[in-house]
Amino acid sequence: MGSTKYVFVTGGVTSSLGKGIVSASLGRxxxxxxxxxxxxxxxxxxxVDPGTLNPYEHGECYVTDDGAETDLDLGHYERFLDIQTxxxxxxxTGRIYQSVINKERKGDYLGKTVQVIPHITDxxxxxxxxLGRKKEYDFIITEIGGTVGDIESLPYIEAVRQLRxxxxxxNTAFIHLTLVPYLAASGELKTKPTQHSVKVxxxxxxxxxxxxxxxxxxxxxxxxxxxxxxxxVEQDAVIQSIDVSTIYxxxxxxxxxxxxxxxxxxxxxxxxxxxxxxxxxxFVDRLQSSKKEIRIALVGKYVxxxxxxxxxxxxxxxxxxxxxxxxxVVFVHSEEVSEKNVSEKLAGYDGILVAPGFGDRGIDxxxxxxxxxxxxxxxxxxxxxxxxxxxxxxxxxxxxFEDAHSTEMNSRTKHPVIDLMxxxxxxxxxxxxxxxxxxxxxxxxxxxxxxxxxxxxxxERHRHRYEFNNDFLESYKEHGMVPTGINPENGxxxxxxxxxHPWFVGTQFHPEYRSTVLNPHxxxxxxxxxxxxxxx
Ligand code: GLN
Numbered sequence: 001m002g003s004t005k006y007v008f009v010t011g012g013v014t015s016s017l018g019k020g021i022v023s024a025s026l027g028r029x030x031x032x033x034x035x036x037x038x039x040x041x042x043x044x045x046x047x048v049d050p051g052t053l054n055p056y057e058h059g060e061c062y063v064t065d066d067g068a069e070t071d072l073d074l075g076h077y078e079r080f081l082d083i084q085t086x087x088x089x090x091x092x093t094g095r096i097y098q099s100v101i102n103k104e105r106k107g108d109y110l111g112k113t114v115q116v117i118p119h120i121t122d123x124x125x126x127x128x129x130x131l132g133r134k135k136e137y138d139f140i141i142t143e144i145g146g147t148v149g150d151i152e153s154l155p156y157i158e159a160v161r162q163l164r165x166x167x168x169x170x171n172t173a174f175i176h177l178t179l180v181p182y183l184a185a186s187g188e189l190k191t192k193p194t195q196h197s198v199k200v201x202x203x204x205x206x207x208x209x210x211x212x213x214x215x216x217x218x219x220x221x222x223x224x225x226x227x228x229x230x231x232x233v234e235q236d237a238v239i240q241s242i243d244v245s246t247i248y249x250x251x252x253x254x255x256x257x258x259x260x261x262x263x264x265x266x267x268x269x270x271x272x273x274x275x276x277x278x279x280x281x282x283f284v285d286r287l288q289s290s291k292k293e294i295r296i297a298l299v300g301k302y303v304x305x306x307x308x309x310x311x312x313x314x315x316x317x318x319x320x321x322x323x324x325x326x327x328x329v330v331f332v333h334s335e336e337v338s339e340k341n342v343s344e345k346l347a348g349y350d351g352i353l354v355a356p357g358f359g360d361r362g363i364d365x366x367x368x369x370x371x372x373x374x375x376x377x378x379x380x381x382x383x384x385x386x387x388x389x390x391x392x393x394x395x396x397x398x399x400x401f402e403d404a405h406s407t408e409m410n411s412r413t414k415h416p417v418i419d420l421m422x423x424x425x426x427x428x429x430x431x432x433x434x435x436x437x438x439x440x441x442x443x444x445x446x447x448x449x450x451x452x453x454x455x456x457x458x459x460e461r462h463r464h465r466y467e468f469n470n471d472f473l474e475s476y477k478e479h480g481m482v483p484t485g486i487n488p489e490n491g492x493x494x495x496x497x498x499x500x501h502p503w504f505v506g507t508q509f510h511p512e513y514r515s516t517v518l519n520p521h522x523x524x525x526x527x528x529x530x531x532x533x534x535x536x
Contacts, residue, residue, distance in 0.1 A: 012197025067437025
């Protein structure tokens, strides 16, 4: 294998241009040519990780197998590339400063003045090249969060500028994403914002090799020519990224536009042959051709922002394609569900999912949704807090523990059916103190989950503090809510089912973090199957 190639992806003009999807698409295309690829995200905010960020502001926090709380773009990387990412794939300014300051306190800088250049930039460079140190990858794609010109992004831009010289021109490529807005009044597409954005990059010492222009309309030859001329790139290196109905079409469009070929050309690698996208196309075809619709109610409290439940939504898309149905997910705000309106709010759905979450708000609505699903035999999937709600509901309404609760919401309940483990009780800090990442789970023979997975031992990712309180296990088992997934090392309950019900599954872990296009998650597939049955 030759030396590792580094591709840097920056964005200009506005945020939300889909840098993550374009990076993931490029990764997929290179992978489809037989290369080993990984992707990394550099986030310019000062939080050490996104674990403490509000989902309303930042969307879902994605969790990797090694227990890192990361940006949701890592979810796209895993879903598109079917790879496992890790802590090293997400770096924030907070983390960079934390390590530089720790080194300074230890005296590692030998009395030198510690500065943004070179100390912060060196730390950034170390983190970027860290993934390449074992020579496992042919390509490392690094997406730089934020927008060029922001104060926060400057050290990152400077670091990758230096990397071009450290690693060699033929080993580095720069892709810059911008927006080409359409002015309805004059009926024109405008390239000026792109020109300005490239100018800012040039001022910072970076000449982009490829421009990806996000646009609502087709870009014609003349426009591309103009952009190429003003921005100092080849005409074929001006790539359009037009709005599409599903993000999963983007790799196909990027291939048609020649993004991968252009990057390979810049890196002096063979680019003539086309990547093998058979499987991917099959998936996109299924996605677009399924006619039957299945309606799932997603009961949660972060429903104002789609991104808060990103991985769950994508898992449904994958599982729908497998089952040849369109899965329409309807958000039901848990705070708006009351005893009076629950049967009206949840009527007519083929399945109900109670979402993960933290804190007291909206908890009653979630518990009511569980009662509705249990009593009306609607296929049910509870994830993390969703399982905990199912346990509380069963405790209250079947076992007769009137005050059954999680100690997260009621620390004085006489029936703490969900509780902290002893060793967690002293922890007061919020950041990085949960049970995080992959743990083993052994499945009960003959259970719904064993049937779904088709294996006896699985590994799934966690992000929570509280657990089912095993002191109550016997009562639950006796009355028909049974553990069907157990952590083989410590006996913690990971999955519960209600055998009298057509499909009732709650998981303490988050299956949604592991669903990918090429490996859709078995539990989501089985849940949708059950929803289809229910519809019949
Ligand atoms: N709040 C619950 C806990 O900490 C559930 C967390 C979650 O749903 N991710 O255990």
